[in-house]
Amino acid sequence: MMTDSDVAISMFERIGGSATIDLLVDRFYERMDTLPEAKVIRAMHAADLGLIRDVLKRYLTEWTGGPRLYSVEKGHPRLRQRHIGFAIGDAERDAWLTCMRGALEETVADAAARQDLDKALSGLADWMRNR
Template sequence: MTSTDVTTSMFERIGGSATIDALVDRFYDRMDTLPEAKIIHAMHADDLGLIRDVLKRYLTEWTGGPRLYSVEKGHPRLRQRHIGFAIGDAERDAWMLCMRGALEETVTDTAARQELDKAISGLADWMRNRQ
C-alpha cells in the first residue's frame, strides 16, 4: 500500500460526486429496465427521484466523501430501514445485478471497482432478512 492509498478516499479514487451520481442513476435505470430486477423494482415507489437522491447521499458518505446522509438521516441503520421488505437471496441477487452493471459502466478504476464490489456484496448479503 502506498501513502496515497491511505490518504485517498474511495470517493476521490472513483471520481467524486460525478461518479456517484452516474453510478446511482445507472443502478436505478437498470432496476427500471431489467426483467431480472422486477422483484426489487416492485419494492420501490413509482417515482424513483427521492430514493435516487438518498442513495447518492448515502454512497457519497459511505465511500468517504462529504457527510450528506448522516447529517439528515442519522445513523444509516440499513437493516432496520429495510426490515419491512422481504430480502432473500433472489432480491439480493437482483440488487447486485443492477449494482454490478452500474459499477462496470461508471467506475473506470478496476481496482477501486473490485474493492467496491466486494464491500457492496458484503453489505447486500448482510441485508438479507428472509430465507
C-alpha cells in the same frame, strides 16, 4: 513531513467523487427500471424513484468516504432496520447486485477501485438479507 502516499485515499476519491456517484446511482436505477431480473426489487420501490435516488446518492457519497451528506439529515443509516419491512432473500440480494454491478462496470473506470467497491457492496447486500 507527510507525503501524498502517507494519506489514505478514500474510495470516494478513487472512483471520481460526486460525478461518479451520481452517474453510478442513475445507472443503477435505470437497470432496476428495465432489467427483467430486477422486477422483484423494482416492485419494492415507489413509482417515482427520484426521492430514493437522491437518498442513495447521499448515502453512497458518505459511505465511500465523501462529504457527510446522509447522516447530517437522516442520522445513523440503520440499513437493516430501514429495510426490515421488505422481504430480502437471496433473489432480492442478487437482483440488487446485478443492477449495481452493471452500473459499476459502466461508471467506475479504475478496475481495482471497482473491484474493491464491488466487494464492499456485495458484503453489504448480503448483510441486508432478512429472509
